[in-house]
Amino acid sequence: MTETDLVAISPLIFVIALAMLIIVADIIWPDRDDISTGLTVAGLLVGAGLTVLVAQSEAREIFAGAYVVDPLTSFLDVLFLAIALVTVLVAPDYLRPRGLPMAEFTATLLFAISGAMLISGSRDLLVLFLGLELLVLPGYMLAGYAKRDGYSTEGAIKYFLLGSFSSAIFLFGLALTWGFTGTTRIREVAASLAQLDTASALAPALLMGLALLTTGVAFKIAAVPFHYWTPDAYQGSPTPVTGYLSVGPKVAAFALILRLFVEALAPIKADWTPVVIVLAAITMTLGNLVALTQDNVKRMLAYSSIAHTGYIMVGLAAYAGAPVGSEAERAGLEGLLFYSVAYAFMNLGAFAIVSALQHRRGVTSQIETFAGLGRRAPWAAILMTLFLLSLTGIPPTAGFFAKAYVVLAAVQAGGWVSVLAVIAVLNAAAAAFYYLRVVVFMFMRDPPETARPVLTGTMMRAGLAITAVMTIFIGLVPPVTSGVIEFARVAAEVLLVRTAGG
Amino acid sequence: MTNLPILTLITFVPLAGALLIAFLPRGRPDLARWAALITSLVSFVLSLLLLPAFEVGAPGFQFKEQADWIPAFGIQYKLGIDGISLALVVLTTTLSWISILASFGPIKDRVKEYMISFLILEVGMIGVFVALDTFLFYIFFEIVLVPMYLIIGIWGGANRIYATLKFVLYTLIGSLLMLVAILATAFSFQALNGGNWAGAFDYEQLRGFGFDPGFQAFAFLAFALAFAIKVPMFPFHTWLPDAHVEAPTAGSVILAGVLLKLGGYGFIRYAVPLFPDAAVTFAPAIIVLSLIAIIYGAIVALVQPDLKKLVAYSSVSHMGFVTLGIFVFQQQGLEGAVLQMVNHGVITGALFLCVGVIYERTHDRTIARMGGLAAPVPVYAALLGFFMLASLGLPGLSGFVGEFLVVLGTFDVMPGAAFVAMLVVVLSAAYLMWMFQRVVFGELSDFLRGIGHHLTDVTPVELLTLTPLVALTLLLGVFPGLILELLHGPVNDVIAAVSGGTVIAR
Amino acid sequence: MSGSLQSYLILSALLFAIGTFGFLARRNAIAMLMSIELMLNAVNLSIVAFGAFIPALRGDAAIIALMVMAVAAAEATVGLAIVIAIYRNSRTPLVDEYDRMRQ
């Protein structure tokens, strides 16, 4: 351990420190939500700045190779911090009327984010596991944050029980992998696996481990059939938390996949590719089919987020299905990363609107509450439409480019993965129905008699502005688009170089 | 011309107008109306400026604009027009301002939003016709959906939500598959081009590239499905009657006048030249479907009780000529197909305007309740009659030449098909004249008598919307060369592509 | 030697399966939490076994096992907190009665 190691990992340290600082500040100035909120926002911006400062164009291993700072780390960290920022901006308008304190919320959130950041640069199975636990444990707490709300706690306990269950499964998989390869270092795991005779069958124990790992991560990204917790946890959680849960842990879990499957398990990717392809197909299809029948917007978005997992998995499948060393491998990872960015903003935006509608207590997220929103709160309705269109994948929004990206990658990969491309777009068409149904309610139904205007605070507006701007800009402003693409490309490239290097 | 990016201007002036309207005060619908009208007129005038500057007979595309957009994939912002696009752009700008003007009266609720939707719609429509990059094309192609979705869904009739969702979902299924094909095409190009993305979405480079036949089949089918739904071809047409019935008048005008043309244009610009081998392979099937559409649409139109449905089914029939003309791969057929697109846009647009005029007064479109309109509203009756005649292909009016050329081209290739297509001459006369007889002739119906003094003849504004279309119908009927001369070059390119004139890129 | 590693691994797998069964079969939240503990401990057993039978892993194994225990403790803490919260709301520890949200 050297000083430079600490510098390299400073964003992570900073976030953890920030979380502690907020707890302390809350003790000093209790009931001052504005302080904790302000601190968090400022801190997150600083953290993002730090991340950019320490960003490396080449992989920089620290702590004896247990952690790495490379473009992928930076890419993901910036994204995590942005997710946290938007969540924090959106939260007060929801939490305050319900008497839920901000400080604990932000601190918990920051711990979770630090876990995500730990995953993003992790090069060690153990660190990976630690990061994962650090990510999900605060997540359970956030899900049950409204502890007097039966829905919230119900969602939380389901999330917790199943989450722990899957963590145990995942851990067993890690243990088997570790025992089989004899190392926790990802690079060495990959090297060890690469030495296996590719023609002969793998040891059953390793395959069993692989199955356990697959199940574990599939749970975390909410892939069907490991998705059961998602709708209930999302619906029950306080809406800003739902927004966070639908993107933060999901993207982090994909980061985990990148580090674990794409880096460590790449040499045996032929073994897990078919499973990924099948999972991707049923994930998007089931998510969409069930979302079609939902009348609660929050729950509908929960199912929709399952479907989006499927779309992101198409990128993964493209990587997996592509011949080793082909350009399609990179394209798949780029698609995955690009999709994650787009998905993060548009989904956060959509949940932000749902949460803005619940400004007053007792307002549910039944689709009827959206009736006539176009008249009551035109801007909210327009933004919601934007997010929904983006989620549908209508150009020129970020969601469209993201979808195009993964589809392109899938097409490049060829074979069965290109069938996934077709399934993906058919799903997108079906999904249009339920997204547009919300638009129907907002613009084509009259508001109920009792409807009152929607109030949004400044922070909520800022949060909405960020998500909306990103949703539009990623698609429409060439420098932004190219920037994200380039960043994703560099990140993916690093991953591939290392994989190829063994 | 100077270096003025005129195509960009034409395309995006409406967007500027839409943004402007967004910031107009809510309580002043008149401002929104006028702003929209003026914006669309500016775009219209700009598009007219193209006419004198356009060099007839010059090969390739003109007024080209090109800029990198997403260099990582060679995606460009590339615009340009040839004769086909020029005709359709002018059609679009014309129908746009007419539609906006026609909305002045009928649209009273949420005028601002309506006008914004309409202007964005115009951006998409023009964009489709001027884009020379497949990705850009797709984006414009999809952008069109959203405002149309809103226009039908917000300002439409009783069953509007069903209709608009059906319209959007149906169209989306096709177009999303096309997206896959566009991306696959680009990738295919890139792979065969040594991994270089440059030009992978560039229409001019893709055209004549000579893709692998197996790939062509897949890509062609995906493109063709998208366009077949848009045109719409039998059996993908059932969204059209629903959408038309529910759409507000101007929506119907644009839907019939321009949106359906996106499909025809897509076939002629993309599906056929990019994948000529597959196009030839599937041509017989498409010809059969076109013939079915032509006859079937006309027969079903016969028994429609609703004026708009009748015109909608007539559109199915008329658009069948477009696809028929394209897929006989023969000069007259292709030129006729494009001409038919323009004509159908003008005539059917006008017919929907006419239906709108009567709907404004009676809030009804049921043919059975009409009758005897000739006496109380003679000018209206005359206009309806005029467009009815144009629609049934009376020579001297524009409908005739396009249809005739298509059938002629078909006859050249397969006389049997031409015979079937020609039967529509009788059928179209039957359904249109029967409609006309029931609506305009006879004694004034009890229903209309109940309308009383509200049953007024066309207002000056309505006259202003219909007169240009009358003029166009006459002009293009007597001087179809105005359009046809534009088409020789582009059409020859298409024919060259399918007749094996493809150059294998190296 | 590896034969005996295998037997440990089988044992740990069995334990893991028992834990899983417990998790699936029990309706009481606390009992389910305990099943998870059992699963984690099964993993720990395998880790320790690896450490014991493969010299190269000996050092890592201890650390990992400790780490897993720590994580298990943290998990239990959070879990119990949530269980208490939900018990307050719904007055039952039986999780299959928490089905207000479904479908």
Next chain:
Amino acid sequence: MSGFLLTAAETETPVAAAGATDMLLVTLLVALPLAGFALTALLGRRLYTKAWVIAVPVMIVTWLIGLYVIAQALGGAYGEEGLHFTLYRWIPAGDFTVDAGFLVDGLTAALLIVVTTVGMLVHVYSIGYMAHEPGRWRFFAYLNLFMFSMLLLVLADNFLVLFAAWELVGLCSYLLIGYWYKRRSAALAAKKAFIVNRVGDVGFGLGIMAIWTTVGTLNFHEVFEALPEAGLEPWMITGIALLLFAGAVGKSAQFPLHVWLPDAMEGPTPVSALIHAATMVNAGVYLVARTSPIFAQSPFAMLVVASIGIFTAILAASIAMTQTDIKRVLAYSTLSQLGYMFAALGVGAYFAAIFHLMTHGFFKGLLFLGSGSVIHAVHEEQDMNRMGGLWRKIPITHITMLIGSIAISGIPFFAGFFSKDEILGESFKLGFGWVWFIGVVVAVMTAFYMFRLMGKTFYGPSHVDPHVADKIHESPPTMTIPLILLAIPSMFLGVAIGWPPEGGLIHQWLGPVFHEAEELLGHELEPYAIFGIDGFLLGASVAVAIVGMVMAWRYFGFRVPLLGAEVQPRARRVEVLTERFRGWYDASFHKWWFDDLNHLLFVRIGGAVAAALWWFDVNIVDGAVNGVARLTQGTGREIRQIQTGRVQNYALGIAIGLLVVAVSYLVVTPR
């Protein structure tokens, strides 16, 4: 507009034997009525009662120009090929180009004589006839439009312009039949006329396409030159000819497309005279005559033309014998006479056909206008059973109509005598004995029904509504003067241009036009022998005509001692006759049930098919679409059930998922 307007208007230099003046005048011939239409239509109501003030003068000027052009053409100023020039290029579609061009030759001129003259007279007549119609500006506008279309039709120099004009006259016919649009029957008749015509146009259109695809041009002269050398299979020529003939059958209302013409009588009478007797319905005859070089190459097609023609002649004549509506009798008579013309065309007697076209144009125009005058006199009554004894009350009408009836019946020295006799004679001499025989039978019937008409209208006992009877008076001069003017050619046109037989003016005029066809047919006619076969034929014609007249008189005339004693009251005798031929009478009276058949076929069955297809569209095609949507949602609703809300079930699902994944790794993996 640099480029494209110029190219669009670019035309080949017209080849012209005559000067620019003539070209301008020919152009004016169509332009003037068009302008008249446009002005009248635009000014509309503002013309007040003088709705004719533009249309009629325009038509008179047109007529004068027409006379000049006719004189030039027939005087040989335009040479054998005729005056031929191009206005502009109408359709430039690659190698398919169509010019808006005009051709004036002998045939055109022959048609022009009828079209402009009858047209002008009908215009004048209409001033009086329509004097009490409130919206008559519309009528005059349509009339002008019709004149434009009809003149364009005869002047066109290629098939497509002809086709365009063909459709336009159909349009005018539609508009004018439906002039009294409030009357349901009128509206239906108008629609029927147009649609039935379009059935023929399907064939015509396809024929044009066939011509272009085989010879690559649509210009008359070029086609006729190229076709024999194109080396086509005979069946192709036959095909082309029959397709063209289909158009002619529709426009000239030949069997089986004859059903529209009687209904067309719903239009104002001047329209019936102009369009449905003298001009438009002749267009089919004109087309076949114009394309005679094509028909002449296909004996089979010729046979079809002759058969259809003569069959229509007898069919229509049989129906005419029992109709009671004065205009319908004339309409069926027109059908029958047109049948004669086609028969003539079919046997190769081109001159006779056009000759008959011209004479018929005048005398049938006269008869219609006369009937209009009668109808006017008895206050818009058309049923002959409610007329009678009018001959003293409206003498000018009576005399002129009598002249027309004599002309059509084929009484010597009146116009129809020459032309009809030429048709029958040539049929016989060219070896079509059966045509001749049926033609003679038709001649009897013609004379019979015409004098039945005259009898019931003018001579028989009056059944006029007593309220009306007192007020009957002769029509105003604007109506009677055209009658008189038309009576003149009805008397003398035959002798003027048709005498001597096979050497009259008509043969000189049309000689160059039919030269090619005659050569192709290779007909060798024996010289006309008045004391030989021709005399016999002539005698037969005259005899049967007189027989027909006398028979009609016996039943429907007033008593003339010489012509047979009156045993029973006339009405009773007619009844007896009717009863004796009950079946035939019914068939005739019900028009051989063609309308009922069509109603069954097209309205009933066609309607049912359309309704069935619509059902198919809504339930099957759209049902499939909605079915997919419903299926998708239904699947979603089913899958939803797995989300039970219970953690145990979820955990079980995860465990099963884990097992499946593990099994797939262990069993299904590629290695």
